[in-house]
Amino acid sequence: MRSPDRGHSAFAAVALATLSAGAALGLSACSLGAYASQADSGEEAPPTARFTDYSHTVVERGKKMLELKASTAELYDVSKKTVLTDVVFSEFDPDTGELVSLGRADHAIYHTDTKDAEFSGSVSLESKRQDAVLQGEYLRWIDKDKRLEGRLDRTVTISRADGSSVSGAGFEASALRRSFSFRESVEGLIVDKKADAGAAK
DSSP states (O other), X not given: OBOSOTHHHHHHHHHHHHHHHHHHHHHHTSOOOOOOOOGGGTSOOOOSEEEEEEEXXXXXXXXXXXXXXXXXXXXXXXXXXXXXXXXXXXXXXXXXXXXXXXXXXXXXXEETTTOXXXXXXEEEEEETTTXXXXXXXXXXXXXXXXXXXXXXXXXXXXXXXXXXXXXXXXXXXXXXXXXXXXXXXXXXXXXXXXXXHHHHO
């Protein structure tokens, strides 16, 4: 099936990469005590740094391109990840300032070594231009393959304002092929605008 918006997966990953980079820049401007690694004990080391009410904006050619906010952001140098809560990220057209994409997640983990990302809780990715919304409880971005995937035990729903809606388990979307698929329990309704227009004549 054709993907409603090839930017969904890439946008999510770019947003988290931006937050990670911004937080790292913030670290360079302050003095933090180094934490001892607890890797040998099997316990995760405490975060290297923690931010609350985090906000980061990317400006291109003098105009806002990306804005990311999170209630908390924790950086873990040892395990090479950034953990966020209550994440909201917005993408804007740098030429017009128009909001083109919007994403939300209760929890997110960005792996700084692989650039992979995980979203959990209530997850929503919306494309204003494509008039499509993707909702689920878990999504994972695989940066190497430019792929967004769900789980077999979690349902993902893609819907449009025209009434079209498709749900299923084992969701997978390819940003390279601009397509998506479900592995199990697929159901939904696709509104055929051409058929409706023909019937109206």
